[in-house]
Amino acid sequence: MPMTNQSLAARRSSATAKSTAQNPMRLLLILYREDWGKLALASLIYIIKHSPVWIMPLITADIINIIASQGQIGLGRLWFDGFLLLIVLLQNIPTQYVYIRLLSRAIRRMESKLRSMLAQQLQLISIGFYNQRSSGVLQAKVLRDVEIIEQLTRNVFQSFPAAILNLLAAIIVVAFRSPWFLVFFVATVPLAAIVLRTTRNPIQSSNSAFRHQVERLAARLSEMIQLIPITRAHAAEEEEMRKLDRRLVQFQHAGLRLDAVNSLFGAASWVSFNLFNGLCLVVAAWACYTQFLPLAVGDVVLMTSYFSILTGAVMELANLAPQISKGLESVQSVSEILDNDDIEDNEGKQRLNQVAGRFQFNNVHFSYPDTQRSSLYDVTLEVQPGETIAFVGPSGSGKSTLLNLVIGFLQPSAGTILLDGHDLQTIDLRSYRRHISVVSQETLLFDGSVRDNICYGLNDVSEATIEQALRDANALEFVLDMPDGLDTLIGERGTRLSGGQRQRLAIARALIRNPRVLILDEATSALDSISEGLIQEALERLMQGRTTFVVAHRLSTVRNADRIVVIEHGQIVEVGSHQALIEQHGAYAQLQALQA
Structure with missing residues (x-):
């Protein structure tokens, strides 16, 4: 599905921000680029709104001087001061409303824009980035850091101008009077x-x-x-x-x-x-x-009032310094995402409208960053359309890395992976992944209805298609027994379902996409024998006619694969059918004996 205009705009903004993310203030300037007019007008209105703070001491001093004059100054001036005091105070209501509206519009727009930019960048950054960051830290960047940046803006356009205005007004009035x-x-x-x-x-x-x-x-x-x-x-x-x-x-x-x-x-x-x-x-x-x-009598009150205003303004400025520093730290924190150039770049690459499912691994090597040892070494393998390939081997041998290469989450450090003759690095991976379905050990469901989870990423799916997918996944019976059927809410991560039920919904989600390439990563592990039997039966239906890559520790689940690839220390050591590998009495036969 093509990116929306909003997503494209967010991506362009993100790209612009990336080029300036090392300079926090410049990033803020970019974020508020469309709202400088509102912020300038808000600042002007703020001066008017804030005027009672430094005008009231003047009026108070003048009223005291009128009283101290013992009739030398007429009452007309007293009424004028009273009327002026009324106007100065009442204007604060409309100007405060207009000021907050202008400031909040700019700030809330920045808040939404920045979160959208971060979310868009998170969608583009390679999967390897997430292996090195906890979800809690990333969530804090999108929520807490943006909130601190919002507070920084309020300080810059509210507390800071107030302190400066108070400081200047006090100095100017005192300099004029005494x-x-x-x-x-x-x-x-x-x-x-x-x-x-x-x-x-x-x-x-x-x-x-x-x-x-x-x-x-x-x-x-x-x-x-x-x-x-x-x-x-x-x-x-x-x-x-x-x-x-x-x-x-x-x-x-x-x-x-x-x-x-x-x-x-x-x-x-x-x-x-x-x-x-x-x-x-x-x-x-x-x-x-x-x-x-x-000094007149009223000036005594005037000087004392402005001394208090001056002291408060200086303290306000002193207290603002750590808050502004904290805000700039948050700007740099979100820049870790915005400035990250380890992104999956699909723009301008060849789009695939159909996939047959033929793969060629040509001398593929892969090493994770900051590691000396290769996770995969000189992997060469050809997979025909519709063939089922199982990867087996000890933990840490490179099986999951191979699956991530097939999906396109990782790119080979050396060598090439061809899909139907096209190098994976030259194609738009989004168009390729529309032809892929993944069923993993950890079933990822979200807090929505059964229907929402099955049809995730798809539009206008008919009721009959959904029911057929559930039937083929051996899930229709328990779904129909739910209180609201397809519209039953299953809770966060599907907590209202058993492990076997969650896995069968994941299979239904894969079936409904009618994929050409299927990835099964420990799809039946950690299940009881009854659930495993139902799921294995559903998986056999799912695998028919599709290129399938299977990773499993329990060798009993891969006996029927067309070919089994044994991997040790990142290298392919054996390839063949179950029976052929058993007869070789090699690495696979040893694994089989250990599990038996």
Whole structure:
């Protein structure tokens, strides 16, 4: 199915981002490329919205001066100040709404765009990438890191402008009303910020330690819940509770330490802040009383208010630095995906409309990255259309690597694999994989209905076709017995089904695609004998007329293969039918004897 316009756009954006992913700020510029107008307008509206913070001290000071004038200033000015105060405050409601709408549109669009780019890139990156990364880490990049980048944007366009505006307004007004008082500001504001920062550092450290204890407790609870069946089976409930209780005691002590530190340093921070404000008030009052500086009574309140605004602005800027640093780290974190060039590139390659299923392995070698030893060495094999080939051998011999090469998840380090005469590296693997079905030991089902799982990746499949696939997979009977039949929800990973039922649905999913190439990777292992019999019967129907590659440890499941390929240490050591290999008394016969 062709890629949608949205997917193509996401891919182009991803490609653009990849070229700049080493520069976090440049990546942010690209992400917001379509919304700079909205962000600029939002910033302008923010200045208007935020104006009460630095206008109200002016109005308050003027009203106090009116009162102190003892009638020398008329009441008209008081009413004007009151009306101005009303307007300044009321405008905050519409401007706040417009500002948030503009900012949120830009941020939410970036959020969706970035997640789409990451998801698109994850669809393109080679399978080898996933063997080196846990799904939890990748999920955190798409969810948590993007959320932190979103918070970074809000800080840059909200907290940062507020702090800068407050800082500039306070300095400009004080410079205009009493320039000499700036000397006091310059001397005390940095000192106040240092003291406040010093008192807050232990609080942040304690919060970090407590968060670590929360994460450890969450991990312990998660592990305990996952182990409940094993715990019950071994009557180890008391031991599990002892482990949990130890963790709860550590959590409790960390919480007590956090509360103590928060109370002590929180009080110290509050007292320090108000001491500096009190100091400013006393100095301003002294300067006004002695007329050391030409200050009116209202100016005393004005200077104290702006000193508080200045101190808060400096502290805000100091606190923003680690948050911005954290946001840029998240930008670099997602760049690990966006900047990854180990992708499966299918663009411009030959598309296959039909596949016969003839394979030729010509001197194929394969080595995984960062390994000295080859996983496959000089593999040469020809497979005819409709032939069933079984790969057997010890664990780690290279069987699964061969299957991944057939699917196209891996590319040979040397040599070629030809499909119907075409080198796999020269064809669009997406068009090839539409003719493949894979049934593995770990059946991958998702939290949807039976119908959704069987028809995954297909559109407009008739009811009769679905039922025939279920019948051929020996699955129709148990599906019809379900409460809602084909529309029954089977739970995450098919947890509401037995192992045999899940495997039969996987076979039905393979059958409905009518593949030309079939991959069976330990498809009947870990099943009871009854389920294995039903599945083996279904697999025989599935394999008819199709080129089939089988990997199995239990040799009894591959006796009827057209040819059995024995692999040891990445090399083919024997090829032949079951009976022929038994009569050779070689590696296959030894494996057979060990299992017997």
